Amino acid sequence: MTSAIHYPATSLKPRRDESLQSGHLWIFSGALQQAPHWVENGGILDVKSDTGKFIARGYYNANTDIAIRILTHDPDEAIDSDFLRRRIRSAMQLREVFEPEVTNAYRLINSEGDGLPGLVVDRYADILVAQIHTAGMEQLRPLVIEALMQETGARGILLRNDSQSRRREGLFVQEPVVVAGEVPAQAEVRENGVSFFIDFWEGQKTGFFLDQRDKRESLRKYTRGKRVLNCFSYTAGFSVYAALNNPPAQTTSVDISEPAIDAAKQIFAMNGLNPDDHEFIVSDVFEYLEAAWKRGELFDSVILDPPAFAKTQGARTHALKAYRRLNYLGMQVLKPGGLLLTCSCSGVIGMDDLLGTISVSAQRLHRPVQVLESYTHGLDHPINIAMPETAYLKAVFCRIS
Incomplete structure (x- = not known):
């Protein structure tokens, strides 16, 4: 069938359309017979097989390895x-x-x-x-x-x-x-009935880490202990849930950003919690954990939700070392039988990698681990099943004996 809608076209090399037929939305430059210099960067073009059959329609960019990103596989669907x-x-x-x-x-x-x-x-x-x-x-x-x-x-x-x-x-x-x-x-917005204060202009990402909503909700059933440590807390979303679930508990929120810690205190007050009953610490997390261990501090629950340690494949080895060190330090300050929630938002680090870092860290400390739950993205962060490389978030709830 020939499309009644015409865009500039480019052709693939032989046998380079299999992933597209399964629903993948990226075409790398090496799959093209030649670079479509007749299309400006960002321009719409049609993609055809080596035999001239229409395959997909998307936009082109000569500046990146991902030369074309697909928008539709329907030849009659205009991009308008x-x-x-x-x-x-x-x-x-x-x-x-x-x-x-x-x-x-x-x-x-x-x-x-x-x-x-x-x-x-x-x-x-x-x-x-x-x-x-x-x-x-x-x-x-x-x-x-x-x-x-x-x-x-x-x-x-x-x-x-x-x-x-x-x-x-x-x-x-x-x-x-x-x-x-x-x-x-x-x-002010609501998440699972909890109030949060959003800074649209200066906040991280778009103002909040929405992708952890379901993990924050799941945390409620685990934080029955008296002391909860939230590392890389940002505006203390996990801490608020823990404090609301167990009012006698004391939460300790640690983040290197002073504005984020100030906002966390305001969010506690918005939810009827007295910030003075909790700890808010501006510090590098690694330095804090090492100092807490030397002081002999122990927590019933430890939450490790760091920023991405690796944004490229080249940073993967260094990132794995950082995750192992972080989990090792987090386990050191966790009471026997305590809860560890550990996360990774590095796309090049898979769930198996995260579980491996937990295992290696626990072995060094001679502490058994029970994996209770594991999470990826929430339902408002859907992933195209043909594109597992776009999945980035992993979270694991563990009991460390």
Whole structure:
């Protein structure tokens, strides 16, 4: 069948279409018969097999190894405003499971997982915070913003194009800017009935780590002990859940960012918790854990939720060493029979790698480990099953005897 919609076309080398047929959304430059110099970076083009058969339609970038990111496999589907609105509506339908009175903060668009590579949109009540990571999505930006406003009824959209990953696409890193409606400096949102204070403009990522929602909820059933240590706490999301679940408990939240610790205290107060009953420490986590061990401090629960130690395959070996050291230090300050929640958001580190670091650290300390639960992404962070390399988050609940 010949498409009635025509875009510039490029062809693949023989037998390079198998992953695309299974639903993968990336084409690497080495799979192309020749670089499509007739298409500008970010421009839409059709992809054909070596025999001339239509395979997919996507956008091109000569600056990256991922030369083409697929948007559709339908030859009759134009990449226009209607296309974007259909994808946004589909994403919104998935998130209808959230009851606004209980949870009104979640990821609305998860890039490839929602069929819109290069676009991330987080919803905080009636405010959207968007990130555009690729040249192709940057070209579609005006249509994306218009479609988001039309479909979601948002009060405003803040564009946070401040990620360094944009440089790999040949894009500028930009200051946050309001691109539609109005966006306040800060706002209060709900997650599983817990209140959080969001700084849209200065906060990490889009203002909050929404991908840990289900892990924070799961933590409730484990934090019955008196002392809970939350490392890399940011604004102390895990600590708030622990304190609300067990009011007699004392939580200790450690983060290197003083503004994050200040915000954590405010979030405690928002939820009716007295910050003075808990510890908030501005420190490098590794230094804190070493000092706590030397002091002989022990905790009933230890939470290790570090930033990504590796963002490229080349950093993988160093990252594994860092995870082993972190888990070793965390176990040293954990009481026998205590709970360890350890996480990794490094895409090049798999679940087996994380379990391996737990095992090696425990063996060094001669402490048995029982794995209780393991998690990946929440339902608002869907992953395309044909693209396991886009899965990044791992979390494991363990009992350390």
